[in-house]
Amino acid sequence: MTDFPSQADVLIIGAGAAGLMCASVAGKRGRSVLVLDHANKVGKKILMSGGGRCNFTNLYTAPDNFYSENPHFCKSALARYTQWDFIALVEKHGIPYHEKTLGQLFCDNKSRDIVDLLLAECREAKAQIRTRCEIQRIEPVADESKAKGFEVHTSLGKVVCESLVIATGGLSIPTMGATGFGYDVARQFGHSIVPTRAALVPFTLNQRALERQQELPGTSLAVTASCGEGSFHEQMLFTHKGLSGPSVLQISSHWKKGMPVEFDLVPGLDLPEWLMEQRGKKQESFLHTLLTEFWSKKLVQFFLHRNGLQSKPLKQYGDSELREVGKKLQTWSLIPEGTEGYRTAEVTLGGVNTDEVSSRSMESMKQPGLYFVGEVLDVTGWLGGFNFQWAWASAHAAGGEV
Ligand code: FDA
Numbered sequence: 001m002t003d004f005p006s007q008a009d010v011l012i013i014g015a016g017a018a019g020l021m022c023a024s025v026a027g028k029r030g031r032s033v034l035v036l037d038h039a040n041k042v043g044k045k046i047l048m049s050g051g052g053r054c055n056f057t058n059l060y061t062a063p064d065n066f067y068s069e070n071p072h073f074c075k076s077a078l079a080r081y082t083q084w085d086f087i088a089l090v091e092k093h094g095i096p097y098h099e100k101t102l103g104q105l106f107c108d109n110k111s112r113d114i115v116d117l118l119l120a121e122c123r124e125a126k127a128q129i130r131t132r133c134e135i136q137r138i139e140p141v142a143d144e145s146k147a148k149g150f151e152v153h154t155s156l157g158k159v160v161c162e163s164l165v166i167a168t169g170g171l172s173i174p175t176m177g178a179t180g181f182g183y184d185v186a187r188q189f190g191h192s193i194v195p196t197r198a199a200l201v202p203f204t205l206n207q208r209a210l211e212r213q214q215e216l217p218g219t220s221l222a223v224t225a226s227c228g229e230g231s232f233h234e235q236m237l238f239t240h241k242g243l244s245g246p247s248v249l250q251i252s253s254h255w256k257k258g259m260p261v262e263f264d265l266v267p268g269l270d271l272p273e274w275l276m277e278q279r280g281k282k283q284e285s286f287l288h289t290l291l292t293e294f295w296s297k298k299l300v301q302f303f304l305h306r307n308g309l310q311s312k313p314l315k316q317y318g319d320s321e322l323r324e325v326g327k328k329l330q331t332w333s334l335i336p337e338g339t340e341g342y343r344t345a346e347v348t349l350g351g352v353n354t355d356e357v358s359s360r361s362m363e364s365m366k367q368p369g370l371y372f373v374g375e376v377l378d379v380t381g382w383l384g385g386f387n388f389q390w391a392w393a394s395a396h397a398a399g400g401e402v
Contacts, residue, residue: 004157005128008034010402011152011161015042015129015183017391018374019167020118025399026163027125034161035122036133036154039177043115045169048176049388054111055082056090057392058385059103065386069194073354074390081396083389091285093117104384130156138185139163139271140367149369158318163369163402168397170348171196178342183353189367194378196343199253200287202244203261203336213238215298223247224264230254232357233267242336249383253337253349263332265303272326275314278324283315287325290314293314303329314339327371347387351378361401362394371398 010026012019015037027033035042046054057066061083063075065074087105090097092219095117096108107113122129134155141148149162168182183193216238223236225247237245249296251261266274278290291300304311307328314393317325339345352372356365362377364370374391 004130004159005032005034006157006159008032008159009319010034010129010163010165011036011150011159012165012167012373013037013135013152013185014167014374015039015375016116016167016374017043017046017133017388018169018170018395019076019165020069020115020122020129021168021372021392022106022165022373022399022402024118024121025126025130026397026402027122027127028224028290029400031402032124033125033127033165034159035127035129035136036152036156036159037131038134038176038179040132042129042131044176045173046115046118046128047111048173049111050385052105052111053106053109055100055104055106055343055385055388056097056114056116056391057105059083059099060105061104061389063385064242065382065384066379066390067199067349067381068354070354070378073357073359073377074379076359077397078389079391081393085396086389089117089121090114092364093120097131098355102384103325108400112383135181138188140189152349163371165371165373165398165402167373169374170351170387172198172345172348175343182372186352186364186372186376189364189366189370190364191356194350194353196350198339198342198347198350199341199349199380200249200346200383201344202239202253203242203248203255203339204338204340205242205250205334208270208335209334209337209374210240210242213302216302219296219298220245221299222266222267224267225251225261226264226392227251227259227261228254236263241340249346252364253380253382255336255339257338258335260333264330264336270326271330272323275322275326276318277321279314279317282315286313287311287317291329303332306332345373346383349375349380351380352379354374362398363401371402373398 009031012035093259095113137153139151150164224233233248234246373394
């Protein structure tokens with residue numbers, strides 16, 4: 001390894017998705033760039049993302065796919081560096097990819113391809129990267145009371161820089177190196193933090209509920225999950241701790257302790273009316289047999305039992321009874337005990353308040369020369385490649401200015 005640089009035009013803390021993208025953009029403008037990370041290797045979350053295949057963007061990315069106290073903040077950066085720009089970069093590097101579902105683009109091979117892409121771009125931009133580097137202290141350097149950059153003290157030495165970019169991400173998966181460092185730096189310079197909580201995270205259920213569903217872990221079904229203003233039509237998965245799957249991860253971003261979550265278990269169909277029609281055609285059929293059109297046998301038993309229903313031939317149900325049975329079976333409302341928390345959450349909701357950051361350049365309005373990019377900001381995407389697209393777009397915006 002070469003000597004530790006004591007000076008850089010741009011110092012970026014965090015060698016994840018946003019930090020590496022920002023480094024390559026700034027470096028290609030001729031700025032000298034140093035990226036520091038405390039982890040033993042770069043891009044750990046990219047490597048573990050998308051089940052090892054990195055869902056690197058979404059064809060349908062739009063500002064509506066993001067949560068923030070200020071929903072307008074993300075618009076400018078997303079419009080100036082779009083999903084098409086990142087796809088062009090992926091194609092430039094010859095990385096094979098495919099659309100899995102709902103516009104979600106995944107690598108055909110491994111997430112490693114995306115880390116290699118970013119490292120190649122950084123090499124081309126002559127950006128230097130150092131891992132296993134602890135950041136100890138940041139001091140603004142003032143010259144005749146005018147801000148003149150920063151002095152950053154680290155375990156590898158001191159660096160003086162003009163621009164300082166905080167790209168340290170959110171709090172999810174601490175074992176992968178996630179810390180609240182970015183929020184601490186923001187507070188040091190007078191920023192406020194929108195309260196954070198784990199999102200895109202499985203729900204946990206109480207012991208009684210878990211005992212009831214003990215035959216079901218691994219079973220999934222298509223549902224519409226709704227909570228507050230959110231509603232998502234995707235798969236739900238029973239787990240040993242509670243519920244997961246894309247619909248649950250998505251709706252967890254709308255959920256707060258104590259709120260009920262509603263599942264439509266036969267989305268797109270009016271089950272009471274459907275049962276009435278079936279009774280006209282298949283009078284001798286048992287209810288449980290008909291329900292296997294939608295659910296596995298185990299799920300049919302579970303939903304019947306949960307509602308205290310016996311299965312009878314359809315002809316034995318009266319009109320109002322059959323409609324009532326259909327209504328009960330169609331919806332499931334429950335109050336999760338909690339979530340699995342940052343241990344397994346994909347992202348952190350909340351973060352550095354975007355009212356105090358320029359949406360054009362990502363520069364702090366409190367401290368000239370200080371920038372925030374990626375997940376550390378109060379911008380959180382839906383499941384499906386949106387969080388990486390935010391990392392690329394916000395980093396690109398800052399990289400053009402630092
Ligand atoms: P990121 O977390 O990538 O990088 C932050 C960097 O800062 C890390 O390298 C970390 O080590 C470093 N750091 C932290 N504290 C530090 C400190 N004190 N000192 C020095 N360095 C420090 N999104 C998506 O769009 N598609 C997907 O498929 C997935 N899949 C996925 C799976 C899993 C399991 C998780 C946990 C997350 C996802 N995500 C995702 C979300 C996505 O990974 C996330 O939004 C981006 O990585 C955020 O990029 P950042 O660069 O902001 O942070």
